[in-house]
Amino acid sequence: MAVPSRVIISVRDQKLMLxxxxxxxxxxxxxxxxxxxxxxxxxxxxxxxxxxxxxxxxDHAPTGAVFHNRRFTGEILLxxxxxxxxxxxxxxxxxxxxxxxxxxxxxxxxxxxxPQEKTIxxxxxxxxxxxxxxxVTALYNQLPLGALVQIVPDRLPNxxxxxxxxxxxxxxxxxxxxxxxxxxxxxATTPGRKSGPVPLVASSGRGASAGAHKSRILVKIDIxxxxxxxxxxxxxxxFFC
Numbered sequence: 001m002a003v004p005s006r007v008i009i010s011v012r013d014q015k016l017m018l019x020x021x022x023x024x025x026x027x028x029x030x031x032x033x034x035x036x037x038x039x040x041x042x043x044x045x046x047x048x049x050x051x052x053x054x055x056x057x058x059d060h061a062p063t064g065a066v067f068h069n070r071r072f073t074g075e076i077l078l079x080x081x082x083x084x085x086x087x088x089x090x091x092x093x094x095x096x097x098x099x100x101x102x103x104x105x106x107x108x109x110x111x112x113x114x115p116q117e118k119t120i121x122x123x124x125x126x127x128x129x130x131x132x133x134x135x136v137t138a139l140y141n142q143l144p145l146g147a148l149v150q151i152v153p154d155r156l157p158n159x160x161x162x163x164x165x166x167x168x169x170x171x172x173x174x175x176x177x178x179x180x181x182x183x184x185x186x187x188a189t190t191p192g193r194k195s196g197p198v199p200l201v202a203s204s205g206r207g208a209s210a211g212a213h214k215s216r217i218l219v220k221i222d223i224x225x226x227x228x229x230x231x232x233x234x235x236x237x238x239f240f241c
Contacts, residue, residue, distance in 0.1 A: 006148040007139075009129060010156040011037065011046065014121050016111075016129065018142060023162035028139065029121045031114070031130040037153065039101050044126040047101035047109060051149045054095035054105055056140060063133045064088055064115065077115045079133065089113030089133040090140040094149055101151075111149070112136060 005025075008017045011032050018025045038045035057070050066075040067087045077084055092111040096104035107127065114120070114130040124130070129151075131139065 004147060005143055007143065007150070008156060009149065009151045011048075011123075011151065011153045012155050014123065015156055016131070016139070017156050017159065018139060019159065020142075020162060022159075024159040025142065025162050026138070027156070028131060028135040030111075031120050031122060031124045032151075033125050033127045034123045035126070039096070039103050039107070041103065041107070046125070046127055046129070046151065047096060047104045047107075048151050048153060049096065049098040049101045051094040051096050051101055051104055051109075051151065053092055053143055053145050053147045053149065055091075055093040056143075056145060057091040057093065058089065058140070061089065063137065064113075067091060067112075079115055079117045081115045085114065085116055087112045087128075088115055090136045092136075092140060092143065111139070 005018065005020045008019065009015075009030060009032070010017075014030055014032065016028045016030045018027070033044060033046040035044045036046075037048055039047040058065065058067065058072070061067075061072055062076055064076040064078060065088055066073045066077055070091060070093075077086070077088055087110065090113055094104050094109050094111065096102045096109075101109075109128055111129040111131060113133040113136040114125075115133075116124070116130075117132045120130060120132055
């Protein structure tokens with residue numbers, strides 16, 4: 001039975017690990033709160049413990065899309081834009097599952113993109129989990145609603161990497177194509193008659209003059225056509241609050 005995707009975030013390592021079926025899929029650098037750990041109102045701290053993905057916001061938004069109150073403003077920022085520090089690209093809104101993080105959802109604790117990518121790898125947020133735009137997009141596409149997110153103060157556990165997924169063999173379609181060709185010879189020259197090519201014919205030449213050689217060659221060609229495997233498109237939910 002497949003084990004759902006889950007995430008472990010290490011405050012000490014400032015890293016996020018994505019797991020699937022108990023194996024490590026990917027590890028990304030992050031930034032937790034520069035104000036420390038906790039779940040108190042007005043403290044701008046990062047909560048610890050088990051949480052879950054409650055909402056996902058930003059499907060199909062361009063990289064660098066600026067969000068205000070979880071709505072795309074239409075503005076797009078490049079990485080490390082000077083003097084700017086909004087939420088960008090994607091929002092993964094977390095809901096606490098324990099008493100120690102019960103306020104996480106109402107405190108708007110997200111995993112989200114930041115334009116200040118130079119600060120990723122050290123505590124610098126206001127309570128959320130910050131990621132580079134490319135990394136948060138990759139995580140967003142792999143993490144379903146309801147997935148578990150565990151934030152721990154210690155280092156990430158030593159988890160084996162997931163084996164590489166084998167490439168699917170291409171589907172092949174064999175078809176036959178018949179090509180009709182025939183040789184032509186110049187007819188024998190006769191007095192008072194210009195020599196010329198013998199017309200191509202599709203018959204076996206029965207009843208034709210003995211001076212003309214006619215043949216029909218059937219050539220069988222196997223054409224292998226590679227058909228691309230259609231990618232499955234799974235719709236994701238978008239929430240605006």
